[in-house]
Amino acid sequence: MERNTVSLFETIQTLLDNKRYSTLRDILNTMNPVDIAAVFEDLQSEKTALLFRLLPKETAAETFVEMDEETQQLLIHGFSDTELKEVIDELYVDDAVDLIEEMPANVVKRILRQADPQTRKEINEILKYPEDSAGSIMTTECVILRPKMTAEEAIKRIRRTGIDKETIYTCYVSDASSTLIGIVTIKTLLLSDDDEVIENIMETNVISVNTLDDQEEVAQMFNKYNFLALPVVDKENRLVGIVTVDDAIDVMEEEATEDIQKMAAITPTTDKPYDRIGVFETYRARIPWLLILMISATFTGMIITGFEDALAGSLVLSAFIPMLMDTGGNSGSQASVTVIRALSLDEIEFKDIFKVIFKEARVSLLCGVTLAAANFAKIMLFDRLVLGNTGITVQVALVVCLTMVVTIFIAKLVGCTLPMIAAKIGFDPAVMASPFITTIVDAISLFVYFQIAQAILHL
Amino acid sequence: MERNTVSLFETIQTLLDNKRYSTLRDILNTMNPVDIAAVFEDLQSEKTALLFRLLPKETAAETFVEMDEETQQLLIHGFSDTELKEVIDELYVDDAVDLIEEMPANVVKRILRQADPQTRKEINEILKYPEDSAGSIMTTECVILRPKMTAEEAIKRIRRTGIDKETIYTCYVSDASSTLIGIVTIKTLLLSDDDEVIENIMETNVISVNTLDDQEEVAQMFNKYNFLALPVVDKENRLVGIVTVDDAIDVMEEEATEDIQKMAAITPTTDKPYDRIGVFETYRARIPWLLILMISATFTGMIITGFEDALAGSLVLSAFIPMLMDTGGNSGSQASVTVIRALSLDEIEFKDIFKVIFKEARVSLLCGVTLAAANFAKIMLFDRLVLGNTGITVQVALVVCLTMVVTIFIAKLVGCTLPMIAAKIGFDPAVMASPFITTIVDAISLFVYFQIAQAILHL
Numbered sequence: 037m038e039r040n041t042v043s044l045f046e047t048i049q050t051l052l053d054n055k056r057y058s059t060l061r062d063i064l065n066t067m068n069p070v071d072i073a074a075v076f077e078d079l080q081s082e083k084t085a086l087l088f089r090l091l092p093k094e095t096a097a098e099t100f101v102e103m104d105e106e107t108q109q110l111l112i113h114g115f116s117d118t119e120l121k122e123v124i125d126e127l128y129v130d131d132a133v134d135l136i137e138e139m140p141a142n143v144v145k146r147i148l149r150q151a152d153p154q155t156r157k158e159i160n161e162i163l164k165y166p167e168d169s170a171g172s173i174m175t176t177e178c179v180i181l182r183p184k185m186t187a188e189e190a191i192k193r194i195r196r197t198g199i200d201k202e203t204i205y206t207c208y209v210s211d212a213s214s215t216l217i218g219i220v221t222i223k224t225l226l227l228s229d230d231d232e233v234i235e236n237i238m239e240t241n242v243i244s245v246n247t248l249d250d251q252e253e254v255a256q257m258f259n260k261y262n263f264l265a266l267p268v269v270d271k272e273n274r275l276v277g278i279v280t281v282d283d284a285i286d287v288m289e290e291e292a293t294e295d296i297q298k299m300a301a302i303t304p305t306t307d308k309p310y311d312r313i314g315v316f317e318t319y320r321a322r323i324p325w326l327l328i329l330m331i332s333a334t335f336t337g338m339i340i341t342g343f344e345d346a347l348a349g350s351l352v353l354s355a356f357i358p359m360l361m362d363t364g365g366n367s368g369s370q371a372s373v374t375v376i377r378a379l380s381l382d383e384i385e386f387k388d389i390f391k392v393i394f395k396e397a398r399v400s401l402l403c404g405v406t407l408a409a410a411n412f413a414k415i416m417l418f419d420r421l422v423l424g425n426t427g428i429t430v431q432v433a434l435v436v437c438l439t440m441v442v443t444i445f446i447a448k449l450v451g452c453t454l455p456m457i458a459a460k461i462g463f464d465p466a467v468m469a470s471p472f473i474t475t476i477v478d479a480i481s482l483f484v485y486f487q488i489a490q491a492i493l494h495l
Numbered sequence: 496m497e498r499n500t501v502s503l504f505e506t507i508q509t510l511l512d513n514k515r516y517s518t519l520r521d522i523l524n525t526m527n528p529v530d531i532a533a534v535f536e537d538l539q540s541e542k543t544a545l546l547f548r549l550l551p552k553e554t555a556a557e558t559f560v561e562m563d564e565e566t567q568q569l570l571i572h573g574f575s576d577t578e579l580k581e582v583i584d585e586l587y588v589d590d591a592v593d594l595i596e597e598m599p600a601n602v603v604k605r606i607l608r609q610a611d612p613q614t615r616k617e618i619n620e621i622l623k624y625p626e627d628s629a630g631s632i633m634t635t636e637c638v639i640l641r642p643k644m645t646a647e648e649a650i651k652r653i654r655r656t657g658i659d660k661e662t663i664y665t666c667y668v669s670d671a672s673s674t675l676i677g678i679v680t681i682k683t684l685l686l687s688d689d690d691e692v693i694e695n696i697m698e699t700n701v702i703s704v705n706t707l708d709d710q711e712e713v714a715q716m717f718n719k720y721n722f723l724a725l726p727v728v729d730k731e732n733r734l735v736g737i738v739t740v741d742d743a744i745d746v747m748e749e750e751a752t753e754d755i756q757k758m759a760a761i762t763p764t765t766d767k768p769y770d771r772i773g774v775f776e777t778y779r780a781r782i783p784w785l786l787i788l789m790i791s792a793t794f795t796g797m798i799i800t801g802f803e804d805a806l807a808g809s810l811v812l813s814a815f816i817p818m819l820m821d822t823g824g825n826s827g828s829q830a831s832v833t834v835i836r837a838l839s840l841d842e843i844e845f846k847d848i849f850k851v852i853f854k855e856a857r858v859s860l861l862c863g864v865t866l867a868a869a870n871f872a873k874i875m876l877f878d879r880l881v882l883g884n885t886g887i888t889v890q891v892a893l894v895v896c897l898t899m900v901v902t903i904f905i906a907k908l909v910g911c912t913l914p915m916i917a918a919k920i921g922f923d924p925a926v927m928a929s930p931f932i933t934t935i936v937d938a939i940s941l942f943v944y945f946q947i948a949q950a951i952l953h954l
Contacts, residue, residue: 323861
């Protein structure tokens with residue numbers, strides 16, 4: 037895909053330089069708005085407005101919403117008020133809102149001035165809802181039917197008003213007080229007799245979300261129930277809008293990225309693509325956790341200092357510190373990441389904590405024993421014989437392998453418990469992932485290491 | 496949601512024990528198939544078949560596909576051949592295929608025997624495609640129109656045949672040789688005049704996927720183009736089926752989970768939920784990488800052994816080893832995870848590698864200097880004054896902080912380069928995440944540490 041857009045891009049640029057507008061129009065007509073938008077983003081020049089004027093009105097709007105904010109701003113800057121109005125009128129309300137949320141104040145003023153009063157009212161409605169709420173990602177444009185209508189009347193209404201609705205595939209049935217009382221899909225409508233009455237064919241146990249529900253929750257419901265659209269209602273169960281599956285998909289991806297970032301000790305910032313995030317922005321997103329984790333590693337240092345004499349007594353022990361720390365860290369992350377993902381997919385919840393602990397305990401013993409055995413063989417055969425490190429006695433190998441079993445056991449328990457507790461007390465479990473676990477496990481494993489060492493080697 | 500299903504579950508169980516079947520039927524009628532399925536999974540008893548018979552035929556099938564395989568098998572076991580046939584006939588082909596792929600051979604035989612010849616043929620068609628290919632997740636049931644039809648004829652056809660199509664919202668136009676020549680949405684159909692001819696209103700630049708394309712690619716296209724369904728064609732561009740957005744969403748989630756697992760050094764196995772995966776299965780998924788990473792930590796050990804004398808000379812150095820290793824590891828993971836995610840979202844590709852390196856280099860210097868400064872202060876004020884560790888001289892602090900700058904620089908470069916190279920040579924970048932990077936960075940940082948130490952402290 038990518039490469040396509042690119043090579044095509046050069047052609048378009050040349051044609052643009054040679055003013056071959058009719059050819060350009062033909063090419064653009066064969067392209068999907070998403071791909072056209074990509075071309076515009078790469079173009080980034082005063083020529084964009086020129087190229088944009090070659091697009092048919094509807095395609096123009098569809099292309100516009102797919103562009104990144106820089107390009108959009110560049111275009112709006114070049115627009116005449118009439119051109120701007122044309123685009124705004126073609127936009128769906130939720131897309132208009134997204135646009136406004138990204139534009140600087142002066143541009144926003146200009147956009148709102150061009151939007152027709154009704155649209156402006158709806159835009160301001162949606163802007164009122166908190167970020168990441170269902171209300172903030174919904175659109176107000178949906179097909180609303182009345183319970184007493186016949187299938188035929190309903191279809192007539194859709195054919196009359198459907199053109200500027202984001203989806204016509206699910207229709208919403210509300211009573212006089214605009215309370216949501218049912219939904220009916222266009223499939224049902226088309227497959228029932230013309231004189232069938234809506235209230236007899238509509239689905240009455242409607243699953244809906246509240247305007248203030250978190251967008252992640254909304255996305256999970258799409259995932260769970262395979263909806264194409266989900267109605268959004270206010271506290272009085274009045275229908276205020278719908279969320280469509282394409283927006284839900286964007287949310288899913290956004291949330292997945294956020295989780296992954298948190299798991300890697302990155303503070304999630306924008307949902308901008310990698311190549312559009314500046315160096316300082318990246319720095320600000322990464323430095324806080326690095327600092328916190330660095331400082332908390334102090335304890336690990338203190339433990340080593342505390343056992344300095346023991347270490348001096350048998351310096352060979354220090355050679356195994358990195359391996360023990362890493363293995364502990366990795367075992368811990370495996371458990372934590374698995375649990376975090378299971379939590380965010382609603383596969384487990386806090387009440388399952390003991391089931392989880394019991395399972396991780398058994399897994400950790402299996403892993404611990406396997407690794408200890410492998411490690412014992414490796415130490416005696418490789419480190420001692422091949423490398424001829426005479427400092428490595430059977431006792432030393434024993435200390436290392438015992439530590440390994442204990443460390444992995446603790447690591448997995450900490451790894452699976454912390455995220456669940458975090459979730460319980462309302463923190464984001466994802467923050468309890470690898471780096472955090474590692475720091476804790478490091479300290480523990482070192483402490484265990486030296487305790488066992490002193491016991492067995494009598495340091 | 497969860498909790499709802501649970502408390503409701505007890506009610507249902509009691510009603511079932513008291514044989515209150517009509518009440519049960521009423522309750523089930525108010526529930527969504529997904530939630531009913533959840534009840535069945537928790538029930539896990541000979542009573543399931545009993546409860547299942549209370550469901551209306553269509554709901555029964557919808558509920559059946561939402562259950563996990565254990566419950567499905569339990570039910571099929573209790574089914575009479577007629578009951579089984581009823582369910583199979585109600586299933587969409589792609590769901591039937593999913594079912595068959597999960598059932599043991601003897602059950603599969605029984606299912607195929609009950610399926611009507613046409614369905615059996617289609618099932619076997621799909622089963623031929625490799626796992627994770629577009630063909631394997633598609634359904635063959637879609638509305639196919641001819642270019643010369645009028646909108647009215649098209650709608651008539653949909654109303655006649657639509658009932659057993661998975662989606663009727665996008666219709667596919669193919670010529671006599673069943674080559675895909677265009678698509679038309681039911682929205683377009685409904686909004687155009689009755690005597691409008693399909694070939695004049697259909698979208699001719701159709702974006703489609705090949706039967707053998709990877710399912711991840713397919714999911715990405717849904718994400719990019721906001722489709723509700725995507726046509727699947729063979730090498731001769733003949734329409735063989737469609738993938739619907741709900742299946743694409745499942746793939747997205749599956750792939751996200753897989754990436755997250757790989758990033759945590761877990762071999763992705765089944766897409767079963769956490770609580771359904773056994774201890775040994777979990778063990779098998781986690782042990783390989785733990786072993787590999789443990790063994791590769793040998794080098795880190797060898798480096799320490801190599802510098803044992805240096806270490807003996809100034810034992811205080813060992814106290815900072817964990818902190819340096821962790822900080823290096825964390826910096827590396829931040830870079831690698833960010834790049835891996837950007838790669839899998841097509842935000843960057845191999846040709847951007849130098850842009851990426853340049854950016855990460857600048858970020859790493861900013862992070863390195865900040866952390867080194869903070870660390871210097873911390874060492875001199877806390878470790879030296881507060882803890883009164885006299886072994887810590889300005890030189891030692893200098894060694895530690897210099898190492899930190901260098902390590903973070905290297906860590907970020909390794910972290911951003913390896914995944915891109917992996918992707919280039921056809922490996923999965925996700926495997927190049929935290930644990931792998933950590934092991935490499937550990938060795939490097941220790942080596943740098945001791946080099947700088949020898950230079951400055953003249954050990």
